[in-house]
Amino acid sequence: MDYQHKAIEEKWQKFWADNHTFRVDNTSEKPKYYILDMFPYPSGAGLHVGHPLGYIASDIFARYKRLKGFNVLHPMGYDSFGLPAEQYAIQTGQHPAVTTAANIERYREQLDNIGFSFDWEREVRTSDPAFYKWTQWIFTQLFDAWYNKANDRAEPIATLIAHVETNGSNGLLAVSDEDTAIFTAAQWASFSEEQQQRELLKYRLAYLRESTVNWCPALGTVLANDEVVNGVSERGGYPVVQKKMMQWSMRITAYAERLLNGLDTVDWPDPLVEMQRNWIGKSIGASVRFTVPSLGDDQYIEVFTTRVDTIYGVNALVLAPENELVNQLTTPGQRAEVDAYVAQTKKKSELDRMADVKAVSGAFTGCYVVHPLTAKTIPIWIADYVLAGYGTGAVMAVPSGDQRDYLFSTHFGLPIIPISDAQQLDGQADATKEGRYINSGIINGLTYLEAVDVLVAELESIGAGKATINYRMRDAIFGRQRYWGEPVPVYFKDGLPQLIEEGELPLILPEVDKYLPTESGEPPLGRAKGWKYRDTFEYELSTMPGWAGSSWYWYRYMDAHNAGEFASREAVNYWKAVDLYIGGSEHATGHLLYSRFWNKFLKDMGYVPEEEPFKKLINQGMIQGRSNFVYRVLDAEGKGTNTFVSHGLKDQYATVALHVDVNIVSNDTLDLDSFRQFRPDFVDADFILENGKYHCGHEVEKMSKSKYNVVNPDDIIEQYGADTLRMYEMFLGPLEQSKPWNTNGIEGVYKFLRKLWRLFHDGQGNFSVSDESSSKAELKALHKIIKKVEEDIERFSFNTSVSAFMICVNELTDLKCNKRGILHDLCIVLHPYAPHITEELWTLLGNEPGKLSYATYPAFNPDYLVESEFAYPISVNGKMRMNLPLSLSLEPADVEQAVLANEDVQRYLEGKSIRKVIVVKGRIVNIVV
Template sequence: MEFLNSFHTFAKNFDPPLYFSIIQREEIEQKAMEYNFKKIEQKWQEYWKTNKTFQVQADSERPKFYVLDMFPYPSGAGLHVGHPLGYIASDIFTRYKRQNGFNVLHPMGYDAFGLPAEQYAIQTGQHPAVTTDRNIKRYREQLDKIGFAYDWSREVRTCDPGYYHWTQWTFIKMFNSFYNKKTRKAEGIDLLVNHFEISGTQNLEAACTEEMDFSASDWKGYSEKEQQLLLLNYRLAYLAETMVNWCSALGTVLANDEVKEGLSVRGGYPVEQRQMKQWLLRVSAYSERLLDGLNTIEWTESLTEIQKNWIGRSEGANMLFPVKDHDFTIEVFTTRADTIFGASFMVLAPESELVDTLTTPEQRNAVDEYIEQTKKRTERERLAEVKRISGVFSGNYAINPFTREEIPIWISDYVLAGYGTGAIMAVPAHDSRDFAFAKHFGLKIVQVVVQPGDSESDPAGWDDSFDAKEGIMVNSDFLNGLSVSDAIEKTKQEVEKRDLGQIKVNYRLRDAIFSRQRYWGEPFPVYFKDGVPYVMDEDQLPLELPDVDKYLPTEKGEPPLGRANNWSTRDGYPIELSTMPGFAGSSAYYLRYMDPWNKKALVSKEANSYWRDVDLYIGGTEHATGHLIYSRFWNKFLYDLGYVCKDEPFRKLINQGMIQGRSSFVYRIKDTNTYVSKGIKKQHKTTAIHIDINLVNNDILDIDAFKKSNPEYNNAEFLLEDDKYICGWALEKMSKSMFNVVNPDDIIETYGTDTLRLYEMFLGPLEQSKPWDTHGIDGVFKFLRKLWRLFHQNNEEFSISSADPTLAELKVVHKTIKKVSDDIERFSFNTSVSAFMICVNELTDLKCNNKTILESLLVLLSPFAPHIAEELWQALGQTESIADAQWPSLNEDYLKEDQIEYPVSFNGKMRFKIELPADMPKEDIEKAVMAHETAKKWLDGKAPKKIIVVPKRIINVVI
């Protein structure tokens, strides 16, 4: 080698052709024995592609398994190392299940409609389809390099007419359905019409926007238009005038899960409440089933908790309060019926329809002014001013149905129109919001609950309300002396008995606003006749997205589709101008993967009854309140109509954690061009500046590279410590603006994708957030080379022994079979990687090159590092892909130990170890321990009080 190297230099200077022939030969000689990941990975990716290794078909002979990744939105920025984390995990599980005899469906596609592509189109004029296509191509290239076992023949794109055909089809089905509360499922709207024709709304239990009351003859007397408008009150997809989240920066309405803290999730623009006519999906009809379904699926505790909170079930009562000198009542919802005797005023939401009727002439001006004020405030301001108390007296009084007392009716925006009935009975003594309101406006406060053992006090002297969840009732007539929970029950009974209201379960979950005033989404298969919406016939689908000249609203303020030519039916009726939101296309994509080529149905009965549901779903927790609610709703709807066979779509769900970026900083001394190393920065006033992580190695700044990176740094001066510039660092979101993005392509270029895959898994538990630090990657890269050397003794040619494996070798590999199988089953991939390292270290120590042993090891490793596994598998003489190999079976006999090295503790502290036969009886173990030299020292002449022997585990001597 030394000769070659010096010859190198020599040849380079004199004879180019000679130089090249030498270097080529050198490479061949070296690479024959070295781990050449580039060649290997390319080779096997091509092999899988040409042999269609991962294409699957329904096969009733084999059990199915469906592994799904949440499909990505293909953004322009491409993938960073955080994106593939979940994909790698699901890929490992896919390959593992396959090797255990399952027919595994593992598809991938793109959530391709969405705002960013459209925003980009507005800026550049390019059609979003073009940029989306380009982004998808880039994504695909990046994904392909990682060597996933996807069946790409099943790819779906939500923006493809062949795909959104079925999104539109489902919408039509929803439009033509209502929710029957008696049967607890969706049914055809014709059944509802039937019911109206026979008995009007009598005995009707249907989910609706507003309770209605009419007779059969009323119904028959209505015009076609009146009937159609009335049916919207019951349809599962319906058009209604409601309060919506309007985002003027995006020019569209947003669903509740698309708004966070008064700002749009995409872009962070302000959002305000507005009354608008919009399409909605009656998700709320399914509240109960969405909640109950959570008990039947294996999701993480935290995720089911988020969904439970979002659905927000609360048990209580709707109670009626008569209004003084009027013949109507105000209905309130309360979970604390027991505190009724403390209800000393009522509050209406400013949007409540009752406000107008209940305002007295004297109060009219004040009320109008207040309503105007609250309208002006955006959602954001309302949230920011939660503590600011505001409200106005309506001038009217209600009668407390239990105390018969007159109580004033107020109007305030701390009561929400959208929850319960939009009106409350205020119990200031026991509700902090009511308390603050009463204090502010000087309203009456009555204590009705005392803490057990406490006595009543004057609420006027209180600083805070007593929000009592338990306690004893006082000042409450027939409830006095009861506990809170007993009193709640008793009051509910009393309310029903006296006909003052009814027991009611309320849900926080709202119907989903389903239209967007945007271009890049699915058009609604809806047209308008005389202002009434009708859905198109199914044979007209797909209704393709038309071209427009600009991706902006029209001058009239209509959505972009208002610019399309001839956007009307053949009969000339105008077509809906909104498009569907992002969650429309992602709500049933898992079904489409089962049968993506089907032109006649979303999914065929056969395909659906074989693949059934997703067995393992991996994706981010950010979809907890959006996609994961909508798709469960969507699926339940299709289930009700008999199109799918499973009520819940995702049996097991895992959230992969975020991979955080590790940003680097330099510290500039204020108003200078001098940078001070981290350890000595305290002596100066400094500003931390983000710098590109490629300029830093082990927190040491590459000063030359830093100077060259930006003209601004050209003349920079440095204050060093130990002749080095040490950078600061912080964990932040991986993003361009933090200069901390790590691209998987670069990692693959340097180390190969098997190393990338292993390292992503090795970083830590799948579900945890963890920082990316490329430095640690050497460890797994070294591991793969060490594995390679097991097959290539002394850096020589490939050499393998076919002899019978030794017991020691068998023990090592079976220990690994057990560990890795267990780990994969519980998604503990980081510990599997460490088990592989231990295995290879031990086999290296045993100088093992045994074929049987190494074959098993390769199969175990192949889900994690498939390329190197295939290469070595082939080298061992195998002709089939390792993806089709049988997962090795565990033989526990090899793991049995004859000798146990017992740790011996004294009072719980480990003092020494003693080697004893595994089957030694307890009494003999005690004797053996007592006889031990070191034991005598710790006993110090005393007799032990007790000796605890846990067979095969530990011995503890109590003194």
């Protein structure tokens, strides 16, 4: 029998499922290893060949780790709440739960076809109430917690209450809103319950606050900062505007420093670490207060600066047009101008504002501040180059040291004061920190390093400023005005949010008649009939954002069916953290940051043991589409004819390029019969061929239906089998690299598997192996691959292993090797890559079915690779000339002698004098003449 991939793969997939081969226990004598994939959102389109790339890599790694004696946790699940299902529900009226379940079923079928070794008994779905019960529970924990800066950790809100009851707000070091009250213990006691709760809300890690949010009118919801890309929504690309709204938020900023420091302890790709650093955006500087006498002597504007040393060069204070103070600052005389400018800014979308970086604009408020060190008056301006969302939404303008301030000042004719003797102000600002200060009061003559300390000390002593660290990262908005998400487990009593009792979780997502906002503009949950807490209190009508479930799901896999806890203490302490996480880099600032945040919180509360959840992380590259084109010949009027010209001849005609389904193209050659059936109007298409073939053009684009370049793994598996698909996806190139999918070349992998099959079979297709002992050459081929695969997998270089397997099988074929001992070990080594065929062959060898997954990876013996001779490359002046086989026992001096004595070598040296001979034992000989 030939290699029958279909029968073999169906047989073993069924066997694995029936025998629970990949069921894993939470206890074991073996060391544990946790391999996690980023779980998919089950979209209606199903999987294309790009999706499983990372799953194949992680599956190879998981299977390899099992062979290496590890107890491996390798689960899979679905991130099944999300916008697309809801948009589909709005269009079709179908419940998102129904379409989601159907999509999951389809995904599961496709995943099963590939032969993954997931423990499906641990599957999770974020939209399952048994799962989101614990997402809601974590929310309640966050609500009931505050961040104590004194201990640098989150604590239960009870410790905060205890503090204020005895000390008031005195000595409280907490991360909080800015408008917290100052009170004594007695005052606290005198507060009404409502006042106390209002105050506590300013400290809770999950809190409700009026904040400026990214509102997306088209989606009818707010979006987190990471869901807004270039001023439009990440999903759908709809415009986003800033709007003030009462919103649930997560105090992730409390963890900014720990999120930053933790990056030094994880083994992640550099670009990803860099992206998180930038997102957190730590800058060290100073905050400075400028008093505003016209508003009163105790009124001030605070600015943040990283260059406090330039403070004597300030010529204006510039506020963001959105800054809340603008209205009160503006004098009657400037009112019209300022209002016009504010209105004009509001009209500009964020996109326009970014595109318009070069154009300088602004308006004078008519108001002045006092410089804290010189007591000079300084005008207050507004300009859109100052962002409301960063720092305090106000800057001190120093035109000599900052290019934006320079352009602003020259445009409006404000004075430019040089502040350093090293500054070169020829038409632009000079941000140098070199030289010594001039025109700078108390720091005249000092260097940069000296000046900063002097200034900060002075500002602190007069109460006008202090050293400050500023973060770009904002607290994360945690509510969405949408239906298909976890309900927030909160009801309102007297306008104050209250948690639902833990025993009453989960708060089930109610049914609604339509998935649209109510007539009064409430979120869809406002449509739920009779949906009230204890039939009395209004529930929160927002749902949680998409990232809620994915911020802790890896713990649920550890103990997926636990009804009493998110995961048992034993399970969490056994599996601890994810050892290897594989997924796309598109989650760099969203999922991976929120997950680390929740993990740190859960650790602070004593629920999990590790500070960082993902020890090692690999980003698989994106698989792009590779489109094929046919060229339709145009007639004299420029209209399309029914004639198509091959790519190489298209320049001789007027043509228009059309996408053609890549599945009817093989090695860029079009299948003409399939093409005639591709579209009805192609039925009697004519072709202008090259050498009897129609060659298509090609281009790399996004993989999408409209470009006819989507390749479904099911089709590949039907034709070549899952083992071929797995190996070919790896063979395509380095895992981390993005590359277009091209089915050209898959034949090579398929041929390899058939060649492997033939090693075990005679010419008639009968199973035939020999029990004779193995030859030296056979053992060498085997042990080369044992070593190579081990090294390759450990450094995630899966593509090079596939080549090595091909070399190995080619060598064994040349040796006509059918020795049981060699083939037995080869099955184990290849098994992670091609699990089905190796299970079959391993069973044919007489082993117990199914035990291959837990076999022992063969031990590498270097003795089999030892050579007595080496064909030394002989180069002359660094140019390789010939090979000369010599014994490896020869020392460099003997090698030199042997080489120079050789006739063929002498031919290259004729008439030249030898200056030097370099001999690297076992490597190379280089003769310098």
